[in-house]
Amino acid sequence: MTPLAETFRDDWGRVLAALIGLLGDFDLAEEAAQEAFAVAAERWPRDGVPSNPRSWLVTTARNRAIDRIRRERTLAEKTRQLTPPAVAHDETDEMDATRFPDERLELIFTCCHPALATEAQVALTLRTLGGLGTAEIARAFLVPEPTMAQRLVRAKRKIKAAGIPFRVPADHLLPDRLAAVLAVVYLIFNAGYSAPADNELTREALRLGRALAELMPDEPEIHGLLALMLLHDARRAARVDGGALVLLADQDPSRWDRRQIAAGRAALERALALRGNGPYVVQAAIASLHAELPRDWPQIAALYGELARLTGSPVVELSRAVAVAEADGPAAGLAIAEKVPLDGYHYLHATRGELLRRLDRVEQARDAYRRALELVHDDAERRLLERRLAAL
Template sequence: MGVNDVEEAVATAFREEWGQVVATLIRVTGDWDLAEECAQDAFAQALDRWRRDGVPRRPGAWLTTTARHRALDVLRREAAGTRKLREVAMSVRDEGPRDPDEDGGVEDDRLRLIFTCCHPALPVEARVALTLRTLAGLTTPEIARAFLVPEATMAQRLVRAKRKIRNAGIPCRVPPAHLLPERTTGVLAVVYLLFNEGYAATSGTDLVRTDLCAEALRLARLLARLMPDEPEVLGLLALLLLHDSRRGTRVDATGALVTLEDQDRRAWDRAAIEEGAALVETALRRGRPGPYQIQAAIAACHTTAPTAGETDWADIAALYADLARHVPSAVVRLNRAVAVGMAAGPGQGLALVAELEKTGELDGYHLLPATRADLLRRMGRTAEAARAYDEALELVENAAERRFLERRLRECRPVE
């Protein structure tokens, strides 16, 4: 097998198996740093061993076993690790079924890991960041960009969160049913951000990371089975399904970004749209609307419209206003500005963008000048739009988005 083939196989295994490998090691060792270190070592070994022996039939099992053996070696050298060494050694020999009552009836190490990360003793930001780092394998810079904070700040949050779990003896398990509600917000935020990073990667050459989208959907379905009467859980699953239904049309054959209005609606996943729309209705009938249900309703407005021109932008603008009452964030207000611009004219949307810019809350966020540029372009003010696109290009980090903005910029500049 060629070097490139092995590197691709290891990269694929990382995307698909990292979370499972780390989650299993955390469960059996209780040491978060050791788990990540041994997982990284296993992937490094795979580059050499798979080139020599070929890619194993079950890469995830090979990586988990290799990482676990590495943990045994580390613990053997540490006298303090004697008890944990016995536990890890036993887990290597016996991976039989555990008591379902211990974990809320859920047999999934990754779901256990999410609930551990989302323990109420941790700050909400740390819960989400720690899970994205440990479960999804996102780097600290990627997570920092998702939260719009400096990398050093995010690194400190991760260190403090791991220390808190270790010092407080927080167990790696799904809590019993009566404790689920206190962790629901954090868990849903983790799954949502995991999907977002897959749906619109903050950096890299590809706009979409299919593996992260698939993992978020898998976890959302598990949560819906675990908490079928919680409307926000259903709302989140609906939201992910509706967004994912368009995933295959968001870039063209060359990898260039395709805007929502230009996407081929015939190629959207109708089954996912029907399932998502039905879940939205089911959730809203519970009479407890929340942020994920409202966002799912917005997504349903887009995906159920027969054509882009028939989109009910007035309804979407109203839904964003409702969402802003639940989530008073600058990003929500920016999205509402877009909807208002489409419903009532770009001038009104531009006025809302100007108000946002005065607050400074979205300084450094490339979609702020990109939105201003698009509204100016729609108004025919191409010279101003070009300057705004230049500003957005200085901030964007994803290559696919960069190419899109460059194309728009060329459209706004006169041919010399």
């Protein structure tokens, strides 16, 4: 990887956040950042990489933006406010990074403002902090590129029209707003994790999780989410075989990434040291137990019970049914699953099919698997269900 590509990967979000903070305009900041990287692509191979690449990029982008404002003559007052002290251009290489504070935190809270629709929050977060192109985001979420472009345009317009502030919310608003930020990051992760052949989105989610942990080190739920994502992604290589999904119980543990599991457990320990007991911390604790063999199913079932209490989610209750089936037998698990109100959810019927199969209620198991096949959309999961049905 070239130094410029490395800088783009590591610092795009920081450069853009700094520029939005300086300029107060998403589009102008993004165009200026792109121009700065284009200038770098021309000059760095010839002149060498600056000692402080990020500061060089921010300074170059800011100067380009100011030149544009001057040319257009529409923001004269803003130009006077933004004009930096006279600095020779070749001196920008040596500028102290503290001149441009890390404003990614303000940027992610702006992208995830509750005034924006969830799909717009996700798209804007990937575009600004992740540096993904519109076409890449559209492919990841299986929508046409023009549709995704419109979402981004509408989101930016709403931020401008509604005067959504570029700042971290006040303390009394932080818990709800942080929950929205974490939900967006987890949505991004799951969008990539559900497509095992393409982990670009999971990489972006992990990068965002690490950035949040760095920016807000005392928030246990951030460390809980990071731990959860690391522990899940550590099993990626074992999740698919021959194009079919492999259930956790059937996975080959030798294919799990043990180093990443250790990193996930370290993040979980940090969350627990901060006395975290929220939904992401509990889910991470469950994921950590799943990485131990033999599994402590009674403990996993108990944690799912706590998670169901915290969230009130029928999906969590279905997961509890699976854990109870492992701890106390398929009949106990089926009794819980039969009460879960998720008839349109293929996982419910797949779970019922598996538990009914274990109870030798073959015809009912077949019906459950057929219903799951009617509802499933993912090809890898479809192949797994077809195999289970054929085995009956």
